[in-house]
Amino acid sequence: xxxxxxxxxxxxxxxxxxxxxxxxxxxxxxxxxxxxxxxxxxxxxxxxxxxxxxxxxxxxxxxxxxxxxxxxxxxxxxxxxxxxxxxxxxxxxxxxxxxxxxxxxxxxxxxxxxxxxxxxxxxxxxxxxxxxxxxxxxxxxxxxxxxxxxxxxxxxxxxxxxxxxxxxxxxxxxxxxxxxxxxxxxxxxxxxxxxxxxxxxxxxxxxxxxxxxxxxxxxxxxxxxxxxxxxxxxxxxxxxxxxxxxxxxxxxxxxxxxxxxxxxxxxxxxxxxxxxxxxxxxxxxxxxxxxxxxxxxxxxxxxxxxxxxxxxxxxx
Numbered sequence: 001x002x003x004x005x006x007x008x009x010x011x012x013x014x015x016x017x018x019x020x021x022x023x024x025x026x027x028x029x030x031x032x033x034x035x036x037x038x039x040x041x042x043x044x045x046x047x048x049x050x051x052x053x054x055x056x057x058x059x060x061x062x063x064x065x066x067x068x069x070x071x072x073x074x075x076x077x078x079x080x081x082x083x084x085x086x087x088x089x090x091x092x093x094x095x096x097x098x099x100x101x102x103x104x105x106x107x108x109x110x111x112x113x114x115x116x117x118x119x120x121x122x123x124x125x126x127x128x129x130x131x132x133x134x135x136x137x138x139x140x141x142x143x144x145x146x147x148x149x150x151x152x153x154x155x156x157x158x159x160x161x162x163x164x165x166x167x168x169x170x171x172x173x174x175x176x177x178x179x180x181x182x183x184x185x186x187x188x189x190x191x192x193x194x195x196x197x198x199x200x201x202x203x204x205x206x207x208x209x210x211x212x213x214x215x216x217x218x219x220x221x222x223x224x225x226x227x228x229x230x231x232x233x234x235x236x237x238x239x240x241x242x243x244x245x246x247x248x249x250x251x252x253x254x255x256x257x258x259x260x261x262x263x264x265x266x267x268x269x270x271x272x273x274x275x276x277x278x279x280x281x282x283x284x285x286x287x288x289x290x291x292x293x294x295x296x297x298x299x300x301x302x303x304x305x306x307x308x309x310x311x312x313x314x315x316x
Contacts, residue, residue, distance in 0.1 A: 001212060002117070002124045005162045008211050015214065016222035020233050023220075028232045030073035036083045037147040040186060041130065042068040043091055044145060045113050048131070055106045058095045062088050090147070090186050097189055110134040111174070118172045120205065123212040129166050132174075139179035141193075142166045146185045157183060157192055164204035167196045286312050 011018040020026045043065045047056060056064070065088055074080035099106060111132030118125050131143040144162065163181035170178055182193040222239050231237070234245050288297065289306045296305035302316040 001122075001215065002126055003208065003212060003215075004125070004127050005165050006127075008161060008165075008208060011211050011215060013225060013227060014223045014231070015220045016237065017231060017233060018215070019220035020236070026233070030070075032073045032075070032079060032083055033147075035070040035073045036087055039065065039069050040087050040090055040147050041113075041145055043087075044094070044130075047095075048109050048112055050108060053106050053108050055099050058092060058100075061091055061095055065091060086187070093189050094186055107133070110140065111170075114173075116169045116173055118169050120208065122209050125165060125169060125208070127165065127169065129170065132170060135179075140170070140174075140176050141179055142170055142181040144181075144183055146183050147187060148185060149187055151185055151188060151190065154192065158194065161204050161207060163194060164196050164201055165208070168201055168204065282312055286310075 007018065007022055010021060021028065043061060046064050046068065047061055050056070065084075069084060069087070071080060074083065109131045111129055114129045114132065116125075116127055116129065129142060130145045133141045133143060135141070142163065144166065163183070167178045167181055170176065178196070180193045180195050182191050184191050222237050224239050228234065228237070228240050229243060229245060231240070231245075234240050234243060285297065285304050286306070288294070289304070289312075290310075296303050298304075302314055305313050305315075307313050
């Protein structure tokens with residue numbers, strides 16, 4: 001059996017949700033928070049993916065955010081704009097604090113977005129470590145980026161399995177001692193670090209084995225919790241059937257007037273680039289059809305043809 005932290009966390013939240021998502025393979029719709037988080041992660045991965053320890057400029061970083069931005073799961077263009085500028089502000093804060101205003105030199109991480117799979121005997125553990133840093137003294141630190149808008153209580157983080165899992169994986173993969181593990185809450189620019197003791201590692205392994213055993217025995221009864229109103233499978237749950245869904249009820253980050261101006265300028269630039277690209281594509285398709293090689297051409301999303309007056313017609 002292969003398990004990831006996300007799967008283990010899902011099972012502990014609700015075994016029925018785990019069954020629907022990971023056993024039956026039900027797809028869940030994209031959401032704004034996930035697209036926001038993935039986009040910020042991609043931008044930071046790009047920042048550190050350099051052959052020499054010379055960082056890109058802040059302008060280059062925010063330009064790259066536009067390239068890697070995931071425009072999925074947003075309720076409206078306005079909501080997407082708010083999340084985009086939240087992402088840009090988050091990256092600007094990160095760059096200022098970790099590149100411009102620090103006495104520490106810019107270093108290339110020892111590991112970056114490293115996918116792992118380690119055999120624990122009772123299951124294979126898989127995941128992705130955002131960053132592994134090594135200090136000049138040789139101490140290793142695991143860093144996991146978080147884009148939560150709220151900081152969870154320290155007591156909850158102490159009991160979380162994610163960082164112990166990553167430490168166990170790092171030791172098995174690189175055979176290095178890990179000095180500390182860190183959650184970096186990017187929106188707040190706050191780091192929460194822990195030293196994972198051998199006892200905590202042992203507790204984590206026992207919990208992973210317990211969850212693995214429950215899954216092996218197909219123990220998938222629903223479990224009521226505070227996150228139920230946001231579940232994708234609310235209507236299928238005997239415990240919550242008829243409960244109003246709160247998916248999509250999380251407010252988007254506020255958009256200040258200055259950000260509105262920035263958004264307008266950015267959107268204008270993106271529109272200009274898109275218009276140029278559309279003109280080029282229209283010319284390519286029109287030239288092909290005018291050559292008489294075909295009356296119409298099709299892609300996976302639709303069909304193009306020329307009307308009698310020579311106007312290009314695109315039909316989905």
